[in-house]
Amino acid sequence: MEENKIVTPAAPASNPASATEPEKKKIRKQPLHWMLIDVIIALAPTTLLSYLVFGVYAIRNILIPVAVMVGAELIFVLIKNRKTLFSKDEKTKKSFKEVLNLTDILSPIISGMIFGLMTQSCDTNPTWLIYFILIVSSLFGIVFGKLVFGGLGRNIFNPAAVSFVFMLICWGSKFTGAYHYNAWGLPFLPEVASFSASATPLSQSAMTASLYGWENIQALFFGNVTGGMGESCKITLLLGLAYLLIRKDADWRVVVSFALTFLAMSLIGGLFFWGHDSSINPLNYTLYQFLSGGVLFGMAFMIVDPVTMPLTSPSRVIYGMVLALFVVFIRTFASAPEGMAYAILMGNAVGCFIDYYKWSQTKFTWKVWVAIACIAVLGLGLFAWAMNGYNYGTTAMVMLGGAL
Amino acid sequence: MEKKTVTIHPCIRCGRCIRVCPVALNPVNIMSTMKTMPVDRAKVKLLNPLACTDCQLCSEICPSNIDVATIVKRAKTIAKLP
Numbered sequence: 001m002e003e004n005k006i007v008t009p010a011a012p013a014s015n016p017a018s019a020t021e022p023e024k025k026k027i028r029k030q031p032l033h034w035m036l037i038d039v040i041i042a043l044a045p046t047t048l049l050s051y052l053v054f055g056v057y058a059i060r061n062i063l064i065p066v067a068v069m070v071g072a073e074l075i076f077v078l079i080k081n082r083k084t085l086f087s088k089d090e091k092t093k094k095s096f097k098e099v100l101n102l103t104d105i106l107s108p109i110i111s112g113m114i115f116g117l118m119t120q121s122c123d124t125n126p127t128w129l130i131y132f133i134l135i136v137s138s139l140f141g142i143v144f145g146k147l148v149f150g151g152l153g154r155n156i157f158n159p160a161a162v163s164f165v166f167m168l169i170c171w172g173s174k175f176t177g178a179y180h181y182n183a184w185g186l187p188f189l190p191e192v193a194s195f196s197a198s199a200t201p202l203s204q205s206a207m208t209a210s211l212y213g214w215e216n217i218q219a220l221f222f223g224n225v226t227g228g229m230g231e232s233c234k235i236t237l238l239l240g241l242a243y244l245l246i247r248k249d250a251d252w253r254v255v256v257s258f259a260l261t262f263l264a265m266s267l268i269g270g271l272f273f274w275g276h277d278s279s280i281n282p283l284n285y286t287l288y289q290f291l292s293g294g295v296l297f298g299m300a301f302m303i304v305d306p307v308t309m310p311l312t313s314p315s316r317v318i319y320g321m322v323l324a325l326f327v328v329f330i331r332t333f334a335s336a337p338e339g340m341a342y343a344i345l346m347g348n349a350v351g352c353f354i355d356y357y358k359w360s361q362t363k364f365t366w367k368v369w370v371a372i373a374c375i376a377v378l379g380l381g382l383f384a385w386a387m388n389g390y391n392y393g394t395t396a397m398v399m400l401g402g403a404l
Numbered sequence: 405m406e407k408k409t410v411t412i413h414p415c416i417r418c419g420r421c422i423r424v425c426p427v428a429l430n431p432v433n434i435m436s437t438m439k440t441m442p443v444d445r446a447k448v449k450l451l452n453p454l455a456c457t458d459c460q461l462c463s464e465i466c467p468s469n470i471d472v473a474t475i476v477k478r479a480k481t482i483a484k485l486p
């Protein structure tokens with residue numbers, strides 16, 4: 001990696017004539033490793049809370065993916081730099097420490113933490129299977145989600161989402177054991193809300209008005225529900241998101257466009273259900289959809305990952321809208337009870353097309369507004385049309401936690 | 405002059421260089437086009453690097469320490485060819 005290290009003068013050579021002073025003041029350079037450390041800081045409250053709530057199970061579910069992913073990345077660095085590491089020429093030979101960057105360790109730690117926080121603190125049947133599941137899924141995610149593309153900055157798909165979807169598809173039905181809420185027996189933790197205390201917290205088959213009651217929404221917000229470990233308490237997630245937004249690591253455009261589109265679509269879905277059964281409050285339905293499952297977790301830590309999103313500001317607004325449409329469609333019409341991880345992968349794939357150089361714009365021109373309006377009208381129209389023929393009777397409607 | 409070593413990371417596609425550019429270029433697309441071999445000259449021309457004012461803002465903001473402006477400058481030279 002000798003071509004990656006250059007020697008420059010301490011002050012970057014700049015052309016003072018063409019960059020005016022106010023423009024220069026706007027710039028706040030943030031080194032890459034600080035961006036990554038910021039994400040770890042933002043994840044810290046959620047990790048701490050999941051440790052308090054789920055005890056050693058949280059440590060198990062977070063540490064194993066982190067260790068596996070860091071190990072895989074180190075082997076990747078070794079393979080990538082094999083020419084300089086094992087060079088016969090003493091001049092070009094470098095030690096492993098010299099070719100290793102801080103970012104090579106930080107970025108798999110983040111992926112591992114995110115993947116660990118998405119898993120449930122359930123026992124599996126048989127018990128040892130959970131270790132196998134965690135190791136194989138994180139290995140699959142880091143290798144096929146990131147390293148085959150060439151490492152940091154080149155991946156198309158979010159490695160944590162790849163791991164999670166792989167785990168869900170291969171071993172989704174193996175999580176059948178006891179669910180370890182409040183594993184330490186801490187007295188200040190509330191009871192798990194009764195509406196989700198069933199053995200399989202993934203789906204609740206009855207659509208009743210009482211499900212959308214204010215108590216359930218409070219329970220969802222404060223985190224006394226079963227489900228993914230990091231997704232339970234929304235306060236820490238909002239704290240992390242706020243930190244990322246303040247430090248400008250997360251792009252507010254994609255967050256705002258995702259949240260607004262998701263709320264609007266959920267409200268329309270709620271209105272349809274309200275028309276069918278007038279005891280359902282559409283606003284409560286919207287809040288319930290927004291707070292349940294992994295929507296907030298994905299919004300705070302996964303869709304804001306700069307590597308897997310489009311580049312320009314207008315593309316990012318469109319990306320957020322498309323992601324929200326995917327989530328709502330998967331949740332409402334597909335057999336997967338939760339849609340966030342699938343939607344993130346699909347959105348990552350679509351993101352590349354949004355970025356195609358012939359039509360991506362760097363500023364909000366009228367073309368961008370036309371495209372945004374087209375997507376909004378198309379999404380709303382398709383959703384309304386599909387809701388019109390919705391079968392209210394049989395489908396499992398309401399989901400909680402569990403699968404992101 | 406005092407020298408210091410800077411580590412260049414891969415581009416993480418954060419889009420900061422695009423947002424900071426006063427003439428709304430897309431330096432990331434220009435960079436990736438310049439990496440192809442042989443360089444697609446029609447594509448480089450379409451991305452309009454000739455508008456670059458050489459202000460260095462993109463190089464200065466890049467978190468990966470990539471010297472974006474120099475690559476855009478190289479693209480300029482290619483776009484000037486007939």
Ligand code: SF4
Pocket residue numbers: 421424425426427428429431455456457458459460461462463472473476
């Ligand atoms: S040097 Fe050129 S490409 Fe970079 S910000 Fe300035 S005008 Fe834009």
Ligand code: SF4
Pocket residue numbers: 414415416417418419420421422431432462465466467468469470472
């Ligand atoms: S600022 Fe640097 S890392 Fe960010 S998109 Fe531009 S070239 Fe890539």
